[in-house]
Amino acid sequence: MAGNRWLRPEVYPLFASVGVAVGICAMQLVRNISTNPEVRVTKENRSAGILDNHEEGQKYSQHFVRKFVHGKAPQIMPSLNNFFSDPNLE
Structure with a gap:
């Protein structure tokens, strides 16, 4: 019964805070990949140089x-x- 041990109401704030932290990290990664002018994902953009x-x-x-x-x-x-x-x- 590992589910009863981890799904207690006392651990909900822990899950929420870790979920918020992971969400902020994911948002920053997507922001950097999509809008950062120094990050070039496609081969055509990488060949442009500096x-x-x-x-x-x-x-x-x-x-x-x-x-x-x-x-x-x-x-x-x-x-x-x-x-x-x-x-x-x-």
Whole structure:
């Protein structure tokens, strides 16, 4: 009865977290293979040699997540951090 040992409700969060991690890895691999300008899968693209395509590289590196967080404070909870660290707030 190995199924009863592994399919207990206590291990569901473990399965979920490992599933999310595997999903993130798979998403990054697909993103690199399909949109990275330095990865060439087909033989025709590999024979092109080194390309100087700066626009394509800029488009790859400045994806939507990076555009979303650009210019924001690198804090998880900025209002809470400011409340406890700013001496002018009382």
